[in-house]
Amino acid sequence: MSAASSVFRTLVKKPLFVAITIILFGFSGVLYAQDTPIFRIGTGATIGNYFPIGGIIASSISKPVGSRDCDKGGSCGVDGLLSVSVSTEGSVANVLGIADGTLEGGFAQADVVYWALRGEHVFRTRGAIGNLRSVANLYPExxxxxxxxxxxxxxxxxxxxxxxxxxxxxxxxxxxxxxxxxxxxxxxxxxxxxxxxxxxxxxxxxxxxxxxxxxxxxxxxxxxxxxxxxxxxxxxxxxxxxxxxxxxxxxxxxxxxxxxxxxxxxxxxxxxxxPAQFLVREDMDEKLIYGITKALWHETTARNLEKGHTLGRFITLDTALDGLIMPLHPGAERFYREIGLIGDHVIKKEEPEDEISEETTEETTALEPTVTEESEQEPASVE
CATH class of the missing domain: 3.40.190.10 (Periplasmic binding protein-like II)
Known part of the structure; x- marks a missing residue:
């Protein structure tokens, strides 16, 4: 058996790697197509959970030009969209990347999102980041x-x-x-x-x-x-x-x-x-984010997640709105309203009031790590 055959046999036994392979290679013919929008999802290190889950979601929401129709066994994603899972240093890097425009979306822990909203702890130097919006709660970490x-x-x-x-x-x-x-x-x-x-x-x-x-x-x-x-x-x-x-x-x-x-x-x-949460930038097109949210909760995506990763079974529509820190993007909100998951109540942006005691704030400042643009360390395998 050739080395290539051996590698292929190894990959087909691991669905999450197949999902990533589809993204990186299966769409290679359209990666440079000028009319194909690319939606980059910031995840984490390749040996962590965010990256493979991001790969499965990216594959599920993609539907490049020329793809088979959903009802014919093709992708049930957004028409004309190509999404990719981007390996990053994790939650903090994803928040900064989305805010600065180097990523269209990404995953982040709720505590990191909380500090970004308030401009505190690891974001004290940068200041409050208010241009993030939620698509969904994903799973508990x-x-x-x-x-x-x-x-x-x-x-x-x-x-x-x-x-x-x-x-x-x-x-x-x-x-x-x-x-x-x-x-x-x-x-x-x-x-x-x-x-x-x-x-x-x-x-x-x-x-x-x-x-x-x-x-x-x-x-x-x-x-x-x-x-x-x-x-x-x-x-x-x-x-x-x-x-x-x-x-x-x-x-x-x-x-x-x-x-x-x-x-x-x-x-x-x-x-x-x-909780781990799926975020996008506030100025992203409403129709696009509506389509992404709809594709995220399509039954084929649920099957892909459950088969592709041990944490996939925790990503459910029932918990999609649990514990969100940032308000919903209008496109996502529109989807949840259409299916009756939310009514008049929507998630409001939290005002960054100081709820922390003076003593705790002083200790946080003393221990606060600096956030650098580039880390010389190996990317963390968690997010």
């Missing part, structure tokens, strides 16, 4: 606190004298981890708090360089699965008090359970959950 078996970490308070990674500067994981530490008043010495990429954290916890690391991802996260399969780590379960305090201050956080069996040898684990 869990904040995993991965701890070494030999670390002796049993509670969040135990992190104070340990060495840990809070994720790359500017990432959604980094911002979320800082909020947890600040809100629970856990002060980790600066020299003990690292900002490693996921691959670096993986190596560091195996070698004993760190005792724990944070990672926000849909479950199961491949990075965590790889470590638990080696019986090297476990997950720290939060207390209900931890969850309640954080939710009261930051409404985008909620409590949820990472069920037993999700990871090898890991029991039911109480974790913070934060």
């Amino acid at each position: 869990a904040m995993h606190l991965v701890v070494s078996f030999h670390s002796g970490i049993r509670t969040l308070e135990d992190l104070a004298d340990k060495k840990l990674s809070i994720g790359p500067a500017g990432s959604g994981t980094n911002a979320g981890a800082q909020l947890v530490l600040e809100t629970r008043n856990i002060r980790v010495p600066k020299e003990n708090m690292l900002t490693l990429s996921n691959s670096e954290a993986y190596e560091a916890i195996l070698t004993g360089e760190i005792d724990a690391f944070f990672v926000i991802a849909g479950t199961p996260a491949r990075l965590v699965s790889a470590l638990t399969d080696q019986h090297k780590v476990s997950l720290l379960s939060l207390s209900q008090t931890d969850v309640d305090v954080l939710h009261d201050i930051y409404p985008f956080f909620s409590g949820g359970t990472i069920d037993v069996g999700t990871y090898n040898t890991v029991p039911d684990t109480l974790a913070l959950m934060v």
